[in-house]
Amino acid sequence: MNDTSTTDLRTRADAVLARLVGDPTGAARLREDQWRAIEALVAEGRRALVVQRTGWGKSAVYFVATSLLRERGSGPTVIVSPLLALMRNQVEAAARAGIRARTINSSNTEEWETVQAEVAAGEVDVLLVSPERLNNPDFRDEVLPKLSAATGLLVVDEAHCISDWGHDFRPDYRRLRTMLAELPPGVPVLATTATANARVTADVAEQLGTGADTDALVLRGPLDRESxxxxxxxxxxxxxxxxxxxxxxxxxxxxxxxxxxxxxxxxxxxxxxxxxxxxxxxxxxxxxxxxxxxxxxxxxxxxxxxxxxxxxxxxxxxxxxxxxxxxxxxxxxxxxxxxxxxxxxxxxxxxxxxxxxxxxxxAIWKYFASVAFPPEEQVRRTLDVLARADRPLSLPALEPLVELRRTRLETMLKVLDVDGAVHRVKGGWTSTGEPWVYDAQRYAWVARQREAEQQAMREYAAATGCRMEFLxxxxxxxxxxxxxxxxxxxxxxxxxxxxxxxxxxxxxxLTRPGVEVEPRKMWPTGLAAVGVDLKGRIPAGEQAFAGRALGRLSDIGWGNRLRPMLAPQSPDAPVPDDVVGAVVTVLADWAKGPGGWASGSPDAPPRPAGVVTVASLTRPRLVESLGARIAEIGRMPLLGRVEYGEEAAASRIPASNSAQRVRALHHAFTVPQELARAVREADGPVLLVDDRSDTGWTLAVAARLLRRAGAQGVFPLVLAVQG
The missing domain is CATH 3.40.50.300 (P-loop containing nucleotide triphosphate hydrolases)
Structure with missing residues (x-):
């Protein structure tokens, strides 16, 4: 491009910027680094990776580039963007510059057909899509090929999400490889992020084809903000x-x-x-x-x-x-x-x-770290189940057959999809039959990186030197x-x-005790596949009533007291006096509150007539002492304990997902004859006492057994809930 055409392009670019920022005088000017990125995209058709601090003006680059490319007759810009808040802001910003922007995401499904028709008719300048759309079967197979063929500029916003070295890895982003491969030659690509160290930058560059071997422009600026x-x-x-x-x-x-x-x-x-x-x-x-x-x-x-x-x-x-x-x-x-x-x-x-x-x-860091990529045994199990299936398996159908919770299972499948081992189709997931290698070294390295990041945060909090320089x-x-x-x-x-x-x-x-525990009302799907003949709604006569917990493990009040007490490495011991006192307060508030047995409401349930504990494989002293103290203070009999069978007592009850947990508990729990007689003869419902509830299924299965044994009702009471 000669100097005259470059000057003319720069003038038009500055005019678009003025409209974008709402400057009626037209005095707004792009910074040199912004202009360099726009020039690379518009005049040179290159790929660019921009790593610049938040507020640098990355959105100005792709909106100005979009306007100039559309003037030349290029197709719409496709922006892959991770969050709805970002999309809303982008649509509003584009409108200021006269750029017509639309979105396709989970919050506007009723508009998808209209938006797609507008794109096909050339009425849309910018289409914002969430990364999850890229692997939706209908979108991937029917919309994405046409979109790739027509795209004038592809923008990958918050591109650090594509890297599992990054702090916010999202496997859906890796589906961009497919779109990049299908772009016509010469279509420019812009990847942007504000938070990428050298390792993440290199990984993103490699995955998006913006590395040095593609003659891409990499703009990495200082990350300080003087304000x-x-x-x-x-x-x-x-x-x-x-x-x-x-x-x-x-x-x-x-x-x-x-x-x-x-x-x-x-x-x-x-x-x-x-x-x-x-x-x-x-x-x-x-x-x-x-x-x-x-x-x-x-x-x-x-x-x-x-x-x-x-x-x-x-x-x-x-x-x-x-x-x-x-x-x-x-x-x-x-x-x-x-x-x-x-x-x-x-x-x-x-x-x-x-x-x-x-x-x-x-403790919170440790919990979130526990949901990392699963061990190889669980991955292989999932691949085997899919390989043997004669049809696609949905997440609800697959979940009972593997020991993974749904969110973790879905994330794992997305990674396997990108790796080519599975494929998402209408109706669920299928095995491709392609060989797949568990990259244990990489997963272990990522885990070590996470540990190093945590140590860095400890050092940041204790630092005596400049904090901005540290970050x-x-x-x-x-x-x-x-x-x-x-x-x-x-x-x-x-x-x-x-x-x-x-x-x-x-x-x-923070010391106000009491959290409502909602009872389970529906059995998880797919139980028939694991040999349990339960499905649909739990009959009202087999459900627990709404229960109570002293606190949540994730809160900063009672959670701080309960977390160390219930941590795996903590010794089993009788319940402390302060915890008992708080539980008594919970019971008193519960009884007098809306729907409580002492509320005076005409439809209030009867007062609990006895206490039943749940056998614990890890904290028997804690649970039994809690039940005994409540019975003593409430002047109720301690009726007995819902027991584990001999085989169950020697095995681990999986906490991986609802179906697997219900399967194990359904076969493991039993109500001894003496307890069954006691709950039938009790003059009212029973309190069902346990140490904690992570999923609610232990309480649901135990309550069902007690109701079927003749209990008039079951009020669950635990020290802690997970959520």
Whole structure:
């Protein structure tokens, strides 16, 4: 391209940018690195990998490139984007530049046919699709080939998700290999991310064909943002951290995000801060789509001081004036942490970033690490089942035949699909019969990388040097240098002071015992395949009533007390007095609450007339002592124990998935004759006592046996639930 045409292209590019950012004067100008990426895509038809900090303007690159390519008659831009929040922001941003953008994702299934027709008619400039769509059988087989043939620019946003070295690996992203292979020659490709170290960058480049051998452009810039001031404040316990938030939230600039590690913690913190008069909203994986949209809108419009969020509020959420990000608990990866704090300070001169680490963080890290890629034996078992099947097997049909929970099974199948060992078709999954090698070395290395990342977060919290420099080095930023702004460079800005009133309220919130335990009402699908003749709805006369737990293992209140007590390495011991006292409070609140036996409601159930425990293979002393103490305090008889048979007592009851667990429990549990007689003769329902409930199936199977033995009703009572 000659100098004149280059100048003309640059002029048109700047004009598109002005429309995109809403500059009526037309004075907006692309930065040189943005222009270099656009020039490579539009003028040279190259592939480019852009690794630049959040807020650098990656979306400006692909929207400006789209406008220029469409002027030339190119097909629509396809943007593969991981989150709905990102898609909503992108559609709105595109409209400002006169670019017609549509989406195909799980929230607008009713629009798919219309959108596809608009794309075919040339009425769409940008199509945003979720990575999950790429391997949907209908989309992959019918839409994707046509889309690949017509695409004018392919954009892979948040490209670190394609790498299992990255902090947010998503196997669906690897399906992009197929789309890349089917693109016509000369179609430019842009991969973007803000959070990739050198290893992830190299892996993404190789997988997307943006490596050096393809003459791709790689733009990697410094990751510092001069507006961010990083801080760490270590406080004694969860109550002090909550109290600190209540006392100091209004002192933080503007509005922001409070990140928690679990859904339970987000809900606890939201409830507490609202009680203290703060305007906050919760945003988690459990939040309905409409409520998520409302929460995002409220934060964008500064109608709330903060969203209390899990990582569900992550990539792509764009609020330039976000004034602060607080983490109540450390993420397990400095790369993930830097991405989240990068939400703040994009369009303001100063934003506060504060980490409040907790003692429970490592237990939460350990739990999430436990759902990594399964051992080879489980993978081979799944492949064998698929190979023997005479038809495609859906996830519900496959789950009972393998010892994997559904989400972990689905992730594993997606990896196997990319590796060519299985194939997703209408109706489920099939085996390809192709040889497959379990890459144990790679999986072990990834696990070690995760451990190294966790150690880095420990070091970050304890660091005495520049915190920004530490994070930038973790991302292999060669230009990392002391920032002069963090608490270690510029001095501590936040004290650990909390008011007595806030601390007392926080302790009250965190020590308030009691979580409802919803009973299981439907048997898992596929039980017939594993020899259990149960299906559909559990008959009302065989269900448990709604139960109670002292707390959730994932919360920051009673969870912190219960986690070490119930940890696998902890010794079995009688139930502690403080736990008994809290359980008594739960029982009292339960009895007097809505639907409780002491509520005075005309349809209230009878008062429990006895206590039954569940035999425990791991904590018999704890469970039996808990049952005995409740019986003694409640002046009820201890009726007996639902037992395991001899064979079951010597084996492990799988916790892998619902069908496998129900199969094992169905054959394992028994109600001794003396207990059956006692529950029949009891003048009311029974309390069914166990130490914890992870899936609810132990309680459901035991309750069914007790009801079939003649119990008038069963109230489950456990110390802890997982969720």
């Amino acid at each position: 961010l001031s990083l801080n760490v404040l270590s406080l004694p316990d969860a109550a002090h951290r909550l109290a600190w938030l209540a006392d100091h939230l209004d002192e933080l600039p503007g509005s922001g995000i409070i990140y928690t590690l679990t859904v339970a913690a987000a809900e606890e913190v939201t409830a507490y801060l609202r009680q203290c008069g703060h305007t906050v909203a919760s945003y988690t994986g459990r939040t309905e789509n409409a409520d998520r949209q409302q929460a995002e809108d409220d934060l964008l419009a500064n109608r709330v001081k903060a969203l209390v969020a899990t990582s569900a509020l992550g990539m792509g959420f764009d609020k330039p004036d976000l004034g602060f990000v607080v983490h109540l608990g450390s993420p397990s990866s400095p790369i993930a942490y830097y991405q989240q704090v990068g939400r703040a300070g994009r369009g303001v001169e100063h934003a506060e970033v504060l980490l409040l680490p907790g003692k429970e963080d490592e 930038r080095r973790q991302l292999d930023d060669e230009q990392a240098a002391p920032c002069g702004r963090c608490d270690n460079c510029a001095g501590v800005r936040f004290t650990a002071d909390v008011s007595g009133k806030a601390l007392e309220a926080a302790k009250g919130e």
